Amino acid sequence: MSSHLKQKFSEKIVPHAANLKTMINENGSLKIGEITLAQVFSGMKGMVGMITETSKLDPEEGIRFRGFSIPELRKVLPKVAGGSEPLPEGIFYLMLTGEIPTEVQVQALSSEWERRSNVPEHVFKMLDALPIHTHPMTQFSAAVLAMQTESVFADKYQKGINKKDYWDPMFEDAMNLIARLPRVASYIYRRNYYKNVQIEPLKGADWSANFAHMMGHDTFDVAELMRLYLTIHADHEGGNVSAHSTHLVGSALSDAYYSFSAGLNGLAGPLHGLANQEVIRWILELQKDLGGGLPTKEQIEQYVNKTLVEGKVIPGYGHAVLRKTDPRFIAQMEFAKKYMPDDDIVNIVWRIYEVVPEILSNIKKIQNPWPNVDAHSGALLIHYGIKEYDFFTVMFGVSRALGVLSQLTISRAMGLPIERPSSITSDWIKSKITASKNKEA
Numbered sequence: 001m002s003s004h005l006k007q008k009f010s011e012k013i014v015p016h017a018a019n020l021k022t023m024i025n026e027n028g029s030l031k032i033g034e035i036t037l038a039q040v041f042s043g044m045k046g047m048v049g050m051i052t053e054t055s056k057l058d059p060e061e062g063i064r065f066r067g068f069s070i071p072e073l074r075k076v077l078p079k080v081a082g083g084s085e086p087l088p089e090g091i092f093y094l095m096l097t098g099e100i101p102t103e104v105q106v107q108a109l110s111s112e113w114e115r116r117s118n119v120p121e122h123v124f125k126m127l128d129a130l131p132i133h134t135h136p137m138t139q140f141s142a143a144v145l146a147m148q149t150e151s152v153f154a155d156k157y158q159k160g161i162n163k164k165d166y167w168d169p170m171f172e173d174a175m176n177l178i179a180r181l182p183r184v185a186s187y188i189y190r191r192n193y194y195k196n197v198q199i200e201p202l203k204g205a206d207w208s209a210n211f212a213h214m215m216g217h218d219t220f221d222v223a224e225l226m227r228l229y230l231t232i233h234a235d236h237e238g239g240n241v242s243a244h245s246t247h248l249v250g251s252a253l254s255d256a257y258y259s260f261s262a263g264l265n266g267l268a269g270p271l272h273g274l275a276n277q278e279v280i281r282w283i284l285e286l287q288k289d290l291g292g293g294l295p296t297k298e299q300i301e302q303y304v305n306k307t308l309v310e311g312k313v314i315p316g317y318g319h320a321v322l323r324k325t326d327p328r329f330i331a332q333m334e335f336a337k338k339y340m341p342d343d344d345i346v347n348i349v350w351r352i353y354e355v356v357p358e359i360l361s362n363i364k365k366i367q368n369p370w371p372n373v374d375a376h377s378g379a380l381l382i383h384y385g386i387k388e389y390d391f392f393t394v395m396f397g398v399s400r401a402l403g404v405l406s407q408l409t410i411s412r413a414m415g416l417p418i419e420r421p422s423s424i425t426s427d428w429i430k431s432k433i434t435a436s437k438n439k440e441a
């Protein structure tokens, strides 16, 4: 065992997986839901179809990580000296083991990630070969894939490994990949926006502070924002596109690099993670079109209606599961109230929040008129000079790795099988409807 965390994970997961097997053997025929035709055509909303241990989303209350809400985690997870935001190392520990770590355990994890953070040279060469206009998310996903050369899982599988031990090399891959992500992401950032002038990592820093440092934004406040940002974006149960794609690809025993790269490709969609870039793009356009400064509520209202008439979505609003304001939005709002209450863009975000829910709730088809995590995040970054908004989803991706890779490791320990749901044709449905009508007649 190379680390305390690995030892702890193994002690918890091995008996847990065995207990689950017994539970399923004894209760496998228990019905936990019914599937309607409407659900099949609604992107499988509300269908229960997979196990995710790391977090659970409540439509009214928001996300809970192993039972802890975001406000609770901001209180109980370890922080740096003088800081008030949680270290994302802590949420990773929690998601893997179900326990809140101590400060010492979190520091040990920071040090372990530092030791594992070396990125092979070919990854940078590959990035440098891509045209500079390549979207940062494409670069990020390609870099993760290029690092697949380092997969311990793929290597062990080729050499022949017992199924019951799959989780061990997957744990190694998850830890190595997470450790390397800030270096890769900041390389892309500096390549794209700072003429490829790169900044060497800090020694002895936590994961978030080091990321901010390598991006070239080196103040205590930015490191605090980074800690909050990387904590709250980490996981949102299993059905969202990035988590589900990572899980699906991993179920074929593709290693962590293949699986997470797939997850990133899903995160890059504008209805999912890319919404954080779209929010800022939309706000900046709104501000420009309305002559700059802080627009009035009436002006914002008109602009929102114009966007809707053009057949576009209001980015940062709505959610497939949530039915209330996202607690991740609230957490960021609280941060902004503390650090930047007079910032123009932040105030536009707050004014949009006063206007949009009422407009969207008057549109019958929209299930959730409230803001999601992406409605606020960009404004905080811009305040600190991180203005390159097409990079924002990369930062989301760095955080999302914590959730989906801890679940991937758990999935291998639980021996979850290859995922293979059934699909149907519309002819099949028509014949089913006819048969049911004939039965009634």
Ligand code: HAX
Binding pocket: 240, 270, 271, 272, 273, 274, 275, 312, 313, 314, 315, 316, 317, 318, 319, 320, 321, 365, 366, 367, 368, 372, 373, 374
């Ligand atoms: N603006 C305009 N129309 C919206 C809308 C919004 N913010 N939210 C939903 N709608 C529309 C949908 O496009 C859909 O219209 P059609 O039937 O014409 O296709 C209808 O309302 C019903 O949608 P829904 O059932 O309420 O929501 P979905 O589960 O289908 O979609 C989305 C959820 C998040 C994709 C949706 O709310 C949306 O497009 N929001 C804007 C983009 C966004 O902020 N995405 C980020 C979501 C959070 C996340 O994953 N972050 O990473």
